[in-house]
Amino acid sequence: MDLATLIFWLIALVLVVAALMVVGLRNIVHSALALVVVFAMAAGIYVLLNAEFIAIVQILIYAGAVTILILFALMLTRIGGVQRTNPTNRLWGAAVVICALVGASILYAATNSHVLIASGSNGAGQLPSGVNNVVAIGQLLYSPSTYSYVLPFEVASLVLLVAIVGAVVIGRED
Amino acid sequence: MEIALDRITSGDVLLLGAVLFCIGLYGAIAKHNAIAVLMGIEIMLNAINITMVGFSFFNQVKPYAGYLTGQIFAIFIITVAAAEAAVALAMIIAIYRKRDTVDMSNIDMLKF
Secondary structure (H helix, E strand, O other), rough: OOOOHHHHHHHHHHHHHHHHHHHHOOHHHHHHHHHHHHHHHHHHHHHHHHHHHHHHHHHHHHHHHHHHHHHHHHHHHHOOOOOOOOOOOOHHHHHHHHHHHHHHHHHHHHOOOOHHHHHHOOOOOOOOOOOOOHHHHHHHOOOOOOOOOOHHHHHHHHHHHHHHHHHHHOOOOO | OOOOOOOOOHHHHHHHHHHHHHHHHHHOOOOOOOOHHHHHHHHHHHHHHHHHHHHHHOOOOOOOOOOOOOHHHHHHHHHHHHHHHHHHHHHHHHHHHHHHOOOOOOOOOOOO
């Protein structure tokens, strides 16, 4: 077992435990703090999978912005005098069954896919030597060549604009 | 699907993504607090991102975008997830202001 694999399994373990804490803890602020651990560990997974740009974006947007948003929303919607602020509803048994079925079907599909088995075991996903991951993604996103993602990128900026305006309109006091 | 302990395989990454997705799904179904439901959805989106980056890493077919199609997908998923979180939290705060609750089982104005 080489070092990268060991780190992968350690990070995966911490990730799953932190995710279980997010859905399992009784105080919802503690859940939100466990969510920070989930996001940071996911960034570690991205670094191990040679996706440095995604890892940076994950830290900036998820561990930074989304967590702050969630904590602010928790602060603005506090209900006084309740000890267990993160209870489960009476559907939790059905939820366990549904999640087990979904997970089993995902694993069945992953086990029986011919495409996946053919491309399965070799982790040779490195870029050619001398090419930076961030540079390659930037060229794919911005350069107006045939196979770039300029149009989806612009549409994404439009989506963000609409989301900002919508959040302001929905959330303002009237 | 192959899971090996001496190196990272695509099966490892898919297993991690599937487990995370199921945990997030449980949180999204079985919680009273709307913000907890949103946290479950964020965990599900992260699981999908991990799967996407894993497919990008283990890609052997080399489509036109090189190895990076999965990572581009992950970037757009992160974008949409950020927009979704902002709008959803604004809606939760607006509902809290009008009805004084964030309990999902009490927010049933559209139920007939």
